[in-house]
Amino acid sequence: MKRKKILYLSMIVSIGIALHIIESFIPMPFIAPGAKLGLANIVSLITLVVFGYKYALAVAVVRCLVAALGTGAVTGLIYSLAGALFSTLIMALVHKNFSSYFSLIGVSVFGAVAHNIAQLAVASVMISNILIFTYLPLMMLVSLFTGYFVGLASIYASNHLKKIILLNGNNSMNLIM
Structure with missing residues (x-):
């Protein structure tokens, strides 16, 4: 792998x-327990677009491993x-096979849904109760x-990252691939 x-x-x-x-410092008490904006998923989508699945x-x-170790939230690692x-896999499939139908915002929405399904599945196994899926519609x-929001931020950031990479002497994205 190249240094750049x-x-x-x-x-x-x-x-x-x-x-x-x-x-982790942004309270979201009005939604559901454990609900978050998914800001860290911006990097997964950017990486998918710029470097591949x-x-x-x-x-x-x-990201999950280091963040869990760094914050001490090791018990949340399995959920994370x-x-x-799962969300990265789903986003990769949608981006590869359906990018003519869905923008990065659509790809991101699929990823957000997949992320929630995976976390509810883990919670269901952890507490041995399938009723946790009653949270799924919400x-x-x-x-x-x-x-x-994640898709919009990813469009903006990936466009700028591509420009930075090109400005740093790479004439083609293939040079870093």
């Missing part, structure tokens, strides 16, 4: 960790990993808004 690519991916992971930590999955895993991995509604 490692540098960019490291910066993306660092931004994701910072967003994860910042988000393999790197997006790697960034998601590293399940949500991040979480799907929340996913529309959070997915829209």
